[in-house]
Amino acid sequence: MEHKVEILHASKSFSGQAVVSDISFNIASGEIFGLIGPNGAGKTTIIRMLLDMIRADSGVIRILGSSLSDGIKDSIGYLPEERGLYRRLSVMDTLNYLGALKNKPNKERALELLEKMGLSSHRDKKIGELSKGMQQKVQIIAAIIHDPEIIILDEPFSGLDPVNTKLVKDLIIELGKEGKTILISTHMMDQVERMCDRIFMINRGSGVLYGSVSEIKSRYGKNTIFLEFEGELKNIAGVRKTNLSGNYAELALEAGTDPQDVLKSVVEKVRVNRFELSTPSLNEIFIQVVEGT
Secondary structure: OOEEEEEEEEEEEEOOEEEEEEEEEEEEOOOEEEEEOOOOOOHHHHHHHHOOOOOOOEEEEEEOOEOOOHHHHOOEEEEOOOOOOOOOOEHHHHHHHHHHHOOOOOHHHHHHHHHHOOOHHHOOOEHHHOOHHHHHHHHHHHHHOOOOOEEEEEOOOOOOOHHHHHHHHHHHHHHHHOOOEEEEEEOOHHHHOOOOOEEEEEEOOEEEEEEEHHHHHHHOOOOEEEEEEEOOOOOOOOEEEEEEEOOEEEEEEOOOOOHHHHHHHHHHHOEEEEEEEEOOOHHHHHHHHHHOO
């Protein structure tokens, strides 16, 4: 399998403080890859090393089989965590200008992407006149306007409402089907759970999990119940941990607990609209890994 991105034993310190420690992973051609972990874990530092914005203290980084040259940089699309567009330029002028910087101005592609993102009617507005969510979508379009082979998106869902989150997710999945190699960096683990082929999970600068989402989840077994309910959920026998979010709950079962017993106990307390036995969420797996449970 051809690897478009490779990072081998990369480390980086600032003022003697290790920010990234001995990180290794690769991303295959046409793969949607998730770089996930909490804020401050080192995700953006890894991306900046991949883009040669900062140099690793040690290790090897290869993009498209070699170190990053100006020619290879034109094959990369990048959405930075800290957004920044020219507020006085119109949307179309912004996209034409940024496409020209990559030697690929493409008005037709710009119009097509604006249509997909629901921004066609705003194409002549100035960036400063748009809502934050609209500006975010323009910035995502700007990252891919030159039809790059590799796309790196740092927190692409930040600040988006559910409708626009779905639009961006659909776009990313479509780009993956076109054969683009995509790296998504985010602390919102639920967003990558169904999108990514593989993930690299980082905590405090060190890798803690690496592999396919299904393989990682299968390691933890079907020991979690996803519950949608009406009423007040109290202590349930056989449940080790409860993650509550409104009328939704993720119940981590104790070893040996029969889910049928949990169901009997739950229906005595609340009205059940959904009861699903599954592997734990990536978010719960991450918490378990970090807490060492």
